[in-house]
Amino acid sequence: MPGMNLTRAEASERANLLNVDSYEVSLDLTRGERIFTSKTTVRFTATAGASTFIDAVTDSVRSINLNGVELDPAEHSDGIRIQLPNLGAQNVLVIDADALYMNTGEGLHRFVDPVDQEVYLYSQFEVADCRRMFAVFEQPDLKATFQFSVTAPRYWNVVSNAPTPEPIENGDSATWDFAATQRISCYITALIAGPYQVARDSLVSSSGRTVELGVFARASMMQYLDVENIVTITRQGFEFYEKNFGAPYPFEKYDQLFVPEFNAGAMENAGAVTFLEEYVFRSRPTGAMVERRAITILHELAHMWFGDLVTMKWWNDLWLNESFAEFMSTLAAAQNTEFTSAWTTFNTLEKNWAYRQDQLPSTHPIVAEINDLEDVEVNFDGITYAKGASVLRQLVAFVGQEEFMAGVREYFAKHAWSNTELPDLLRELEAASGRDLSGWGAAWLETAGVNTLKAEMATDDDGVITSFAIRQSAISEYPTLRQHRLAVGFYSLDDAGVLKRVHREELDIDGELTEVPALTGQARPDLVLLNDDDLTYAKIRLDEVSLATATEHLKDFEDSLPRTLVWSAAWDSVRDAEAPASTYVQLLLNNIGHEVDSTVIMVLLRQLNTSLDLYVAAEHSEELSVQAAASLWKLAVEAEAGSDAQLQFVKAFAHRSRTAEQLDQVQSLFDGSVALDGLTVDTDLRWSFTIALSAGGRMSEATLDSVLANDDTANGKASWYTARASRPTAEAKEEAFAAATSATLSNDQQSAVISGFNNVHHNELISGYTEKYFGLLINAWESFSHEMAKQIVLGFYPSSNVSQITLEQTDAFLESLGSKHAAMRRLLVESRADVVRALAARQADA
Incomplete structure (x- = not known):
């Protein structure tokens, strides 16, 4: 939206002019589905006689009163900022306005649950969207106390940063008058309101104070919420952080709320953290998702100190x-x-x-x-x-x-x-x-770029190391060579065929070449692993002997981290066009069945898709893709019954199915005529099969509607959007492109449609949209909110059209863009770079 930007210079100038004491914000959420009342009283000191502005994205402004003087809204407000002239040393500002609900995951997001038709609200303010809910000096260094008063339907739960007070009822509505917060930044304030359900617990902080815990979800999702696991991770996080930070938890309570149509993983609102609702598992989750949720819970909890307290x-x-x-x-x-x-x-x-x-x-x-x-x-x-x-x-x-x-x-x-x-x-x-x-x-x-590390060694006829050094390099554009604290690991096969670490040397390296005399005189191992234990940030390359060992014995590592470091080195080589993608595909398919770490399996399967879709040479990509799907089916059949690997391989097989025989196999899993021992075709897995069959031309509109009828939920509707857009017809792709570039969908729905649009077996079906895409970009960027515009820019970029033509079309658009819209330019430059990398990888694979 034009005018929504704020420069650092403006923020610095404003911070030099004033200090904010407090906000009192009164919200009325009972005025319908489009707008809500937002009345803000701000008390602040300022340089007398100065002028500044306050941020307020509004539908309309009824009144502006500065120190008892009424200011004309038509003259002082443009719907984004309100100008404040002739400030006093002490100021009281009262702004009475109407603000807009959002359906983009920004500001105060409004969602209607299709299951019970109930309204659920939540705020998302980072970076600068609390101005969509109330008038505010929107920058992190103008801290203040915030006191919210919220009028809403009386049967709702209303949550903010301070503990929820007893509501004062008035007919069908009620008002919650929250206590003032501690002195915090505006972007970590929060409001979550609706008939959310809650499970409550508590813990004792290191200060001896009892901290109340709340875990919230929509009524239709609460049955799936594994509260015990969430609370356990939370307790472990409290214990670890309070001990290591030397400071008790700084806020009065700690609520964790799982909300619909969220744009990120979570947000660290002080004492009221919001999470992506996909972390409420309606169906059996992969271990990777369970671990990801745990890491996210711990990430947001760490912010209560680092980010919120300081x-x-x-x-x-x-x-x-x-x-x-x-x-x-x-x-x-x-x-x-x-x-x-x-x-x-x-x-x-x-x-x-x-x-x-x-x-x-x-x-x-x-x-x-x-x-x-x-x-x-x-x-x-x-x-x-x-x-x-x-x-x-x-x-x-x-x-x-x-x-x-x-x-x-x-x-x-x-x-x-x-x-x-x-x-x-x-x-x-x-x-x-x-x-x-x-x-x-x-x-x-203060410098960019990643270094690459290689081992250089010599041995005598008995295999004893006579010299060992580590060579560090950097590309010419970013030539910095850094000091690294790292470990060198020596790994050898034991009599049982297990690849074990037999020696570890930790040291500092600096400059282009670092000699490591401590390693001379040792027997050369089967594999030398630089950056063992992954202490530093650098790409590594394996020497010839170590690479041969890794290729043959990747599955035989005793521990997961060194094996993963080797996986990463192999993947880097493919991305850097130093090794053929086809070889990596074979390495992956030959070894992934031995992986036990769920997240590693998930990432390897993503890399498989990237390799097959973008990096494998065009002349044999179709054949290799069909072979990969067959291998994935074999892996699924051979996996341990009911295992995480079995679930991931089945989903990957469905996604990559191309031939009639493979699609028949997916159909058999979908309708239950074929079953794998231990595999339950639950709601989400059924949608995975539905989307795969739709992309293969096996799903009519009527069949898709019948699948939706059995899961008419928000999650089901998003999957339905993806499945519809996945149909391999020109009409379906045209419908999807039009829907996602209009203003009719929410953020989640738009994302689902874009995902389906790009889900094609043959790129020719969507390659003709490039000109239309570049033709609408500027209007989309200027008319949509940032999140929605970003999804269009990235989601419809013709990444799958790996060709020089795509680069030329991108360059022409960037040239026409000039110096406008730097953020959009960056997204396009990054997307273009992926095509450049894919072209180089294909050439290396040819």
């Missing part, structure tokens, strides 16, 4: 906010929950994301230059989360975990309830560890 001054430190929570959630999972292999998951999921992001043309230093809100929106990326967390892991290896935590404890003690910048944390880590971090910070945080 908050970044401006969004350039967004990376630190998210990276810290990402690192701490994995550490907590590995050290204080059942998910002891969390660092394996981190490598395969997070680091692969980081390596991809860091090799795009849009890569940037971890400490990114954030000039305005548009910069923030596109920096929720693999650098901000995954690379940042990886570099924090390297920092902990560099200074020591105990020293790191000691610095963090001092940081929280000094800066509670205030705003900070990166140097504030680094000073405490330097003091606790005795390490000078100035050079470390410059190399790791």
Whole structure:
């Protein structure tokens, strides 16, 4: 939306003019399905005589009263900002307005449950969308107290940051007058309202205070909520963080709410965390999903200290906010929950994301230059989360975990309830560890790009190592060579054929070549693994002998993390067009059946799809795709009955089914004429089969409607949208494209339609939409909200048309765009880079 941006310069100027004391926000949610009343009273100090503005995205403004003076809304409000002239030293501002409900997952989102026709509301404010619910000085460094008064139907549950008070009833409605919050940033305030159901528990904080816990979901989803598991992870997180942070939980209560049509994994609203509803498992989940939910719970809980208690001054430190929570959630999972292999998951999921992001043309230093809100929106990326967390892991290896935590404890003690910048944390880590971090910070945080590490060694005739060195390289565009704290692992096969670590050497390396004299005189092992234990952030390459061992004995590693490091090295080689994708496909299919880590299986199956759809040479991609589907079916049949692997292989087989015989097999699973021992075709698996059959031309509209009739829920409707859009007809694709680029769908529905549009066996069915896509982009970007526009830009980009023509069409559009819409430009540049990489991979595979 034009005018929605806010620059860092504007925010800095406003912060220099004023300090905010408090907000009192009165909301009336009983006025229908389109608008709600939002009345805000703000008390703040300012430079007398100065002028500024307050953010307020409104449908209409009834009145503006500044220090007893009525300001004309027509003159002072443009629907996005309200201008405030001639401020006093002490100010009271009262704004009475109507605001709009959203269906995009931003602001105050309104959802109607098709099961019971009940209305469910929730807020999502990061980066700058609390201005869609109430008037606010929308920037993180203007902290204040917030007191909400909410009028809603009396049978609703109403949740905010403060504990929910007893409502005052008035006929069919009631009013909840919440107490004021602590002094917090506006983007972590929250409102969740509707007939949500709740399970309650409590725990005793390290301070001796009882903290009430609430776990919420829609009434139609509550039966599927495994509260015990969620509360257990929450308790373990509280225990770990309070001990390591040296500070008790800072808020009065802790509610966790699973909400529909959410755009992210979760949001760290103070004391009222919202989660993606897909974490409520209607059907049997994979172990990967259960672990992902646990990590997400721990991630958001870490934010209660790092982000909510102590908050970044401006969004350039967004990376630190998210990276810290990402690192701490994995550490907590590995050290204080059942998910002891969390660092394996981190490598395969997070680091692969980081390596991809860091090799795009849009890569940037971890400490990114954030000039305005548009910069923030596109920096929720693999650098901000995954690379940042990886570099924090390297920092902990560099200074020591105990020293790191000691610095963090001092940081929280000094800066509670205030705003900070990166140097504030680094000073405490330097003091606790005795390490000078100035050079470390410059190399790791202020430069972009990923290094590559290779071992160089010589042996004598008896196989004894006579010299060993580690060579570090970087690409010319990002030539920084960094200091790495890492381990070198030696692995050899034992008499039982198990690949075990026989030696580990931890050391610092720096520069282009680092000699490792401690390894001379040792027998050369079967496999040398650089970055053993995954302490640093770098791509690794295996020497010839180690690669041969890994290829033959990948399944024989005793532990999951070194095996996953080898998987990652193999995948990097394919993405970098150093190894043929077809060979990787065969390696994957020959070894994935021996994997026991659910997340590793999930990621490998994603990489299989990417390889077959984008990286395998066109002349044999169809044949290899058919063979891969056959292998997946064989893997599913041979998998342990009822195992996680069996479930994942069946879903992957259905998705990749191409031939009539394979689709017949899916049909047999769908109708129950064929069954696999231990496999239950539950609601979500049935939808997976439905979508696969629809893409294969096996589902009529009437059949799809009948499947929906058996699951007429929000989740079912989203799957129905995907299945309809998956039909392999020109009419279905035209319908899908029109629907997703109109303003008629919610964020979840739009995403589901786009997924189905791209679900094709033959790319020719959708390759003709490129010109239409580029023709509507500017209008879509300017008229849709950020999340909806982003889904259109990324979802309809012709990534599957791996050709020079796609690059030329993209370049022509970018040239015509000029300097406008930098955020959209970045999304297109990244999408274009994926096509460039796919072209190189196909050439290597040919």
